[in-house]
Amino acid sequence: MSTGHDHGHGAAGFNAAFAIGIGLNMAFVVVEAFYGWRINSLALLADAGHNLSDVIGLVLAWGAALASRLRPNARHTYGWKRASILAAFINALLLLVAMGSLAWEAVHRLQSPEPIDGLTIMLVAGVGIVVNTITALLFMRGREGDLNIRGAFLHMAADALVSAGVVVAGSLTLWFGWTWLDPVASLVIAAVIVVGTASLFKQSLHLLFDGVPESVDLHEVQALLEALPGVARVHDLHVWAMGTSEIAMTAHLVMPEGHADDAFLQRATGQLHDRFGIEHVTLQVMRVPFTTPCARSDDNTRLSDPRSVPRTVP
Incomplete structure (x- = not known):
């Protein structure tokens, strides 16, 4: 994290x-x-x-x-x-x-x-x-x-x-x-x-009401995260304003083959800050998604992607 x-x-x-x-x-x-x-x-x-x-x-x-x-x-x-x-x-x-x-x-x-x-x-x-x-x-x-x-x-x-x-x-x-x-x-x-x-x-x-700030394009944020090396999918992406001058973001990164070390997380956090002004970034890395992804109304591909069906953890 x-x-x-x-x-x-x-x-x-x-x-x-x-x-x-x-x-x-x-x-x-x-x-x-x-x-x-x-x-x-x-x-x-x-x-x-x-x-x-x-x-x-x-x-x-x-x-x-x-x-x-x-x-x-x-x-x-x-x-x-x-x-x-x-x-x-x-x-x-x-x-x-x-x-x-x-x-x-x-x-x-x-x-x-x-x-x-x-x-x-x-x-x-x-x-x-x-x-x-x-x-x-x-x-x-x-x-x-x-x-x-x-x-x-x-x-x-x-x-x-x-x-x-x-x-x-x-x-x-x-x-x-x-x-x-x-x-x-x-x-x-x-x-x-x-x-x-x-x-x-x-x-x-x-x-x-936790709307995405005007300075942030949520699809561009998701594209940036999905372009990171080793990231297969991005789940539960949320961006909101903590105040009038500070933006927060959380996301789940599915990395089946990769490993997220400190350098990876620091690079991702830096890119999000420099490009979108997001100052409070929390990234959760997982090899296999084990939570139910949050589906947005504008994200039909995720709903129809069979790989997005979460596995049940006993």
Whole structure:
């Protein structure tokens, strides 16, 4: 048996980013909500609500990143790595619910538009562009390797674009007196955020149910294992995400004529890590399969292969 334990802790380097991002956005939420209430701007109030949900999301993401660093014990042998997946899912769910409420209110406001202060909207939203851009840049370098960090980056980058849209809406309202533009801008904000959040929601839900991460092609993993010298068949191949930045894999290698020494297992583990980013690899080697193979719905060849029928061990 070979088990690789080259665990990544990329999220650990973002403690300062989380602290700064939460502080900046919380301060901006207070400012934006105050001026939104003062001038009766639904666009500002909506964006303040969304930024508040982002603060909550950043807190969840930070807590999950810290939890994922807790050492495994006898009751949690993988530790708390999945907390980062759960945080990403809750973050996406909160955003979708918040945007649904925003769209509902915007539709009602669109039926009876109210006058607003376009200049104040432009100034406050301009501050939002700066705050959200700075926060997004804090998470930019970690967006490729961690779904949790990527969620934080995408939200902040999207917020910067949304704030820019609010500035445009405020300027048009100021120049042309289009009072209907405020609720319309709110609907556009909701649509943009829902589109950006849908992917995060889908991916986090997929990983919560032990789905194969998008970066891994299961058929290519099986082909790599079957191409190893001495391997006749591969049974019980499972790949799942332990967290938002760490992938695990288990498999049974049927090697009737061969012998898997340390060099063989080290080479196989290294290839899986280098090609697919799988960090936690467990391989069980057997000369004759003695367990019932797990049959996938997309693997008809294994079901029809008479050699796959397991032998009974007395």
